[in-house]
Amino acid sequence: MNNNQQQHSQTSNMMSISDKEFGQLRDLIQKRFGINLTDQKRSLLVGRLQKLMRQRNLATFSQYYQYLTDDKTEAALGELVDLISTNHTYFNREKDHFDYFYETALPTVVAKLQQENRKDLRIWCAGCSTGEEPYTLLMLMMEYFGNDYSSWNAGILATDISDRALTIARCGTYSADRIVQLPENLRRKYFAPAGDGEMAVIDKVKREATFRRFNLMNSSFPFKKPFQMIFCRNVMIYFDQPTREALVSRYHQFTEPEGYLFIGHSETLGRNQTRYKYLTPALYQKGGS
Numbered sequence: 001m002n003n004n005q006q007q008h009s010q011t012s013n014m015m016s017i018s019d020k021e022f023g024q025l026r027d028l029i030q031k032r033f034g035i036n037l038t039d040q041k042r043s044l045l046v047g048r049l050q051k052l053m054r055q056r057n058l059a060t061f062s063q064y065y066q067y068l069t070d071d072k073t074e075a076a077l078g079e080l081v082d083l084i085s086t087n088h089t090y091f092n093r094e095k096d097h098f099d100y101f102y103e104t105a106l107p108t109v110v111a112k113l114q115q116e117n118r119k120d121l122r123i124w125c126a127g128c129s130t131g132e133e134p135y136t137l138l139m140l141m142m143e144y145f146g147n148d149y150s151s152w153n154a155g156i157l158a159t160d161i162s163d164r165a166l167t168i169a170r171c172g173t174y175s176a177d178r179i180v181q182l183p184e185n186l187r188r189k190y191f192a193p194a195g196d197g198e199m200a201v202i203d204k205v206k207r208e209a210t211f212r213r214f215n216l217m218n219s220s221f222p223f224k225k226p227f228q229m230i231f232c233r234n235v236m237i238y239f240d241q242p243t244r245e246a247l248v249s250r251y252h253q254f255t256e257p258e259g260y261l262f263i264g265h266s267e268t269l270g271r272n273q274t275r276y277k278y279l280t281p282a283l284y285q286k287g288g289s
Contacts, residue, residue: 015050017042021061028068033081033161034217034247036240048083082164091132091174092181094233097262100283101229102140105260109228110144112258121154122227122256126216127235128158131169132178134209135201137231139182139190142205157227159214166211172201216247226256233282234264241270248273255286 017025025045026037037045049064058064068076092098113119121141125134134156142149160166173194179187187199194200216235230251236244251261252275261276261284263269269276269284276284 014043015046015053015061017046017061021065024065025061028065029080029084030240030243032077032217033085033215034243035084035238036243037084045084049080052079052083078163082162085162085165089129089132089234091136091179092183093132094265094282095181097231097233097282098136098140100280101137101262102144105229106141106144109259113228119152120225121152122225123154123156123229124227124231124254125156125158126214126230126232126251128160128165128169128211129162130165130174131158131172131201131209131211132174133231133233134158134169134211135172135190135205136182136186138205138208139186142190143186155208155210157210157212159212159216161213161215163213166213169209169211170206172206173198174200217243221250221254223254226254226259228256228259229262230255230260231262233262234266236267237264244269245273248275252276252286257286257288259286260284261286 022039022042022045029035029037046061049061053059053061053064056064056067058067068080071077109121113121123137125137128134138156141154145152145154158169160169176197176199179191179199190202190205191199192202216232232247232251236247239247248261248269255261255276260279263282263284265282267282269278276286279285
């Protein structure tokens, strides 16, 4: 079969979706997950859902929508978000954030906590994907504190809406090309060979990460205490402006005075936001108490 025949076969096998059906799914996805699907994502949605629909013997997208809304366990919604969310990441992505964390943010926060005679370091990775970000932060924290790490109530809370991504994160095993951007000393010290060209995060690091499924669209957050740092990088790019603003407001509520918010380099909070002080691209700080 030549390329033209292959493309024709793939096109003819593509399920069709009506304007009404696309609108129903788009509105449900926006309401439940904050993800804003434009008309340009229509064929992407169909392409990612049709295999699942055939497995479930669902002939139309109306039937699939009914299947989603009838499922009180929300397992079907979990399948949906796993299929439409993008989990492309790797260790040390947007390296300057990790440099700033190690050289500036962490020492500043630690000094403030010591002044207040506290040792509870609270960091949240919101939208942690497959775990590369929280594990990198933990390695840098262990490097910074050295033997004193165990005297701190540290660790990291890492949340994501995708069960598939969280399963990979908890396993902590990655192909060698995913860790190549890390400094060599971190690769040597915090990974062990896992066979088939893969590397596993060592248990000492894995124990310090708490992975939880959490939907950032929840109207209120369940945390008892605020965080000194929140990382929400390359998550809000999928949200529309009102959704971003509401989420940033909730983040601000759960950021300690002088705490930090890290977002992705392709994202911005907008010129009109006044809750956080702009520091450098994709990095903000809450004002003092």
